[in-house]
Amino acid sequence: MHAEPETRDQAWERRTEVPLFFASLLFLTGYAVRVLAEGYPVLRGIGLFVTLGTWLCFIVDFLVRMALSRERPLRFIRRHWLDSLVVLLPTLRPLRVVKVHDAFQARRDHPRSGLYPRVITYAGLSSVILGFSGALGIYHNERTDPASPIRTFGDSLWCVVQTLTTVGYGDVAPVTVTGRLIATALMVSGLALLGAVTGSFSSWLIQVFRREDEEGPPESGSSPGAPR
The missing domain is CATH 1.10.287.70 (Helix Hairpins)
Known part of the structure; x- marks a missing residue:
């Protein structure tokens, strides 16, 4: 049996999974600096900049995947509810660590x-x-x-x-x-x-x-x- 061809949104997800995982860790770091760096306005400003910048990456990724899927927005949101939640709460992005692990293994040709x-x-x-x-x-x-x-x-x-x-x-x-x-x-x-x-x-x-x-x-x- 032949595997089904990869769709455009699946190809996009495969290429961006690992970079966005590290972006989520960067988001968490920026948020931690924003919360914990009391009395250091410069550091808190940098943390806010990093947080907003990485958050924008998640929003762009979500919109691009929705456009590539050619599905209606509500149907896409229902099918990808975790991704929709990540757009609202980017600290949950690392919960996709299983997909990230599989992506790393696939790149190195290692079995799961x-x-x-x-x-x-x-x-x-x-x-x-x-x-x-x-x-x-x-x-x-x-x-x-x-x-x-x-x-x-x-x-x-x-x-x-x-x-x-x-x-x-x-x-x-x-x-x-x-x-x-x-x-x-x-x-x-x-x-x-x-x-x-x-x-x-x-x-x-x-x-x-x-x-x-x-x-x-x-x-x-x-x-x-x-x-x-």
């Missing part, structure tokens, strides 16, 4: 990794990226509220760790509407990522034990020629 390592790697990287992004967002919105217990970025990181792991000690919690919305999104993401990791690890263990059962018990270690 197994399913379980890919799922665990994806979940781990997603947790780190979501956690850092969420900590920045919570700190940005909570630090100016006098009723909030989150006074430092360390407090925000601790809050995010509790939220993603679904522990929830409750000693540090957001009080603003935006902070609570971010925390809610992290709760849902934490449950999904934790389920993906535990499910993949359990399936891998089952496969290992099944393979050992099929091979049978090891033979007795009697030496050759010994009397039976």
Whole structure:
């Protein structure tokens, strides 16, 4: 069977996937500088410039892909809902790390990794990226509220760790509407990522034990020629 020919929007996506991944990391860096560089207006200005510049790249990419697909805008948005969400929240762009990994492997002519390592790697990287992004967002919105217990970025990181792991000690919690919305999104993401990791690890263990059962018990270690 012959593979279907690559469409123009698919070709565009394949060529831009890796550059836009690094652009998303640049966006996250610029946003971090914007939030954390208090008292340094020059650095904050550079962070804002980097953030807006990379955000513009995501918008242009989305519009170009929509035009190349020749689909109606609403249909394209429904089919590419994650890409549509990335345009609104560019910090989510690194969640496409699976496609980026496959693009790197394809360029180097390496076979794709197994399913379980890919799922665990994806979940781990997603947790780190979501956690850092969420900590920045919570700190940005909570630090100016006098009723909030989150006074430092360390407090925000601790809050995010509790939220993603679904522990929830409750000693540090957001009080603003935006902070609570971010925390809610992290709760849902934490449950999904934790389920993906535990499910993949359990399936891998089952496969290992099944393979050992099929091979049978090891033979007795009697030496050759010994009397039976």
